[in-house]
Every structure is written in C-alpha cells, then in structure tokens.
Amino acid sequence: EVQLLESGGGLVQPGGSLRLSCAASGITFSSYAMNWVRQAPGKGLEWVSGISGGGDSTCYANSVRGRFTISRDNSKNTLYLQMHSLRAEDTAIYYCAKDSTIPRLIDYWGQGSLVTVSS
Amino acid sequence: EIVLTQSPDTLSLSPGERATLSCRASQSVSSYLAWYQQKPGQAPRLLIYDASNRAAGIPGRFSGSGSGTDFTLTISSLEPEDFAVYYCHQRSNWPPTFGQGTKVEI
Numbered sequence: 001e002v003q004l005l006e007s008g009g010g011l012v013q014p015g016g017s018l019r020l021s022c023a024a025s026g027i028t029f030s031s032y033a034m035n036w037v038r039q040a041p042g043k044g045l046e047w048v049s050g051i052s053g054g055g056d057s058t059c060y061a062n063s064v065r066g067r068f069t070i071s072r073d074n075s076k077n078t079l080y081l082q083m084h085s086l087r088a089e090d091t092a093i094y095y096c097a098k099d100s101t102i103p104r105l106i107d108y109w110g111q112g113s114l115v116t117v118s119s
Numbered sequence: 120e121i122v123l124t125q126s127p128d129t130l131s132l133s134p135g136e137r138a139t140l141s142c143r144a145s146q147s148v149s150s151y152l153a154w155y156q157q158k159p160g161q162a163p164r165l166l167i168y169d170a171s172n173r174a175a176g177i178p179g180r181f182s183g184s185g186s187g188t189d190f191t192l193t194i195s196s197l198e199p200e201d202f203a204v205y206y207c208h209q210r211s212n213w214p215p216t217f218g219q220g221t222k223v224e225i
Contacts (some may be wrong), residue, residue, distance in 0.1 A: 045155075045163065045206055045217040061214055095162055104210035105153060107174065109162035 002026045004096045004110030013118045018085050020113055022079040030054065030074040030095030033099035035106060036081045038092035039114075048094070049081065050104075064090075086117045121145050123218035124205050130223045132180055138194040140221045142207035147187045151211035157220075158203045166175045166205075167192060197223070 003021040006108035008020040020036070027072055037047040049060045049070040058070050069082040122145040130134040131140055142152065150170040151182035155163035165174040172189060180195040194201055202225055 016218075044219045045208075047215045047217070059213070104151075104170065104215060105165075105168050106208075107165050107168075109161055109164075 002098065003097060004107050004108060006094065006096050006110045006113035008095065009113030009115045011118065012085060012086055016117070017082070018086065018115060019083070020081040020094055020096075020115070022081065022110055024077045024096075024098070027098065029072075029077040032101075033103070034070075034072060034079045035097040035099065036068075036070060036079075036105070037095045037097050037109070038090075039095070039112070040089075040091045040092045043092075046064045046092075050077075050099075051079070053101055083115070088117050090119045091115060120214055121209055121216050123209060123211050125205075125207060125218035125221045126212055127218070128220060130221060131225070132197055132223065133195050133225065134199055136197050138192075138197055140192040140194075140223070140224055141206055142185075142192070142218050144188045146191075146210060146212075148209040148211035151185050151209055152183075152185070152190050153208045153210070154181075155206045156201075156203050157206065157207060163206065165173060182211040183206070194223075 002024045005023045007093040010055045012018050033052050051058045051070045067085045071080045093113045096110040097106045098108040124143045127130045152170050157163040171183045182193045184191050204220045204222045206220050219221040
C-alpha cells in the first residue's frame with residue numbers, strides 16, 4: 001500500500017522559513033517523480049513543484065520560483081520542500097503527491113501538512 | 120498557462136440521479152486530462168486519467184469523455200459517498216493546472 005506522510009508544517013511569520021518532509025512507503029521511491037501541490041483554505045488545488053525520480057530535474061510554479069526548493073533523499077525515501085521568504089498567500093495545506101508510471105499524472109496523495117503564514 | 124474552467128460550480132442532486140460535470144480548457148490539452156475527487160478533510164483521489172480511463176479501484180459508475188478543450192465527467196447513479204468536490208487537471212502543458220472544482224451536493 002502506498003503511503004505518503006507529510007510533516008513539518010506549522011505557524012511561521014511572514015518572511016520566515018520552513019521545511020516540509022514527506023516520507024514514502026510501499027513504493028520503490030526512486031522510480032517515481034514526486035510533486036508538491038497546495039490548497040489554500042477553502043480554495044482549489046495549485047501545483048507547486050516537481051522533481052524527477054533521480055532528483056536531477058526540478059520545476060517550480062512561477063509563484064514560488066526562487067523562494068522554494070524541492071529535493072529528495074532516495075536513501076531515506078523522503079521528499080522535501082524548503083520554503084523561504086514566506087508570504088501570507090503561501091498559507092495552505094501542502095500535499096506530497098506521487099507521479100504514476102505515466103509522466104506527470106499524479107496517482108497518490110498524502111494527507112497534507114498545514115502551513116500558516118501569519119504574524 | 121492553460122486555464123481549466125469547470126461548470127457548474129455547484130451541482131445539487133439526489134442519490135440515484137445522474138451527475139454531469141464539465142471542464143473546458145483555454146487551449147487544447149489533447150487527451151491529457153484527469154479527474155480527482157476530494158471529500159472534506161481528505162486528500163484528492165484519482166478517478167479518471169487521459170480523459171476516459173478509470174483509475175484502479177474506481178467504480179464503473181464513473182466515466183469520462185472528451186478531447187481537445189471540452190471534457191465531461193459523468194456519474195451514472197449517485198451514491199451517498201459520491202457527494203464531494205471534483206477537480207479536473209491537465210498535464211499536457213507546463214505548468215500543470217487544475218480547474219476550480221465542482222461541488223456535488225445533496
């Protein structure tokens with residue numbers, strides 16, 4: 001059974017930093033590209049960032065490029081999202097999401113980690 | 120970026136009724152469109168991929184159709200557990216984008 005478990009969310013002040021983690025199990029982690037997708041309170045879904053299975057290729061939404069960094073440690077089956085210069089509009093549930101064997105098709109999601117940016 | 124517009128925003132139906140949800144893309148996404156279901160407090164779940172293929176474990180009452188810019192998700196006979204928010208999602212062009220969602224309510 002695929003399990004994706006996010007951690008690291010919380011309350012942070014504007015301009016602050018936070019690192020999210022996503023521990024994967026039930027899959028050969030390095031075989032799959034991974035993503036972060038966020039959902040602001042009461043709003044829809046927004047893709048944030050993606051990384052290839054080997055970690056050598058990354059991409060970002062324009063809204064976070066230059067502030068967020070996605071990375072992975074395949075030896076620990078863990079995905080990360082380092083967030084800097086956080087803004088109020090970054091407040092959201094952040095979901096870790098796994099690509100299927102079909103490129104860029106998300107087939108499994110974690111339960112999410114809430115990030116609140118507020119003073 | 121490709122904008123996906125879903126309609127209606129809310130669909131009020133009863134169990135046993137047929138639900139028809141629409142997703143329109145601002146430019147062609149070929150057949151690279153997926154549908155997800157999200158219940159309150161839960162993560163999204165993949166229902167349909169590549170416009171018309173049901174994901175593993177998805178009941179046959181869910182079906183998808185369309186190509187290019189116009190897509191439809193049909194739930195042939197609503198079960199109580201189907202009342203949720205449904206999102207369409209395109210992976211044809213970067214960045215991947217989602218529609219704003221359609222809420223199916225009783």
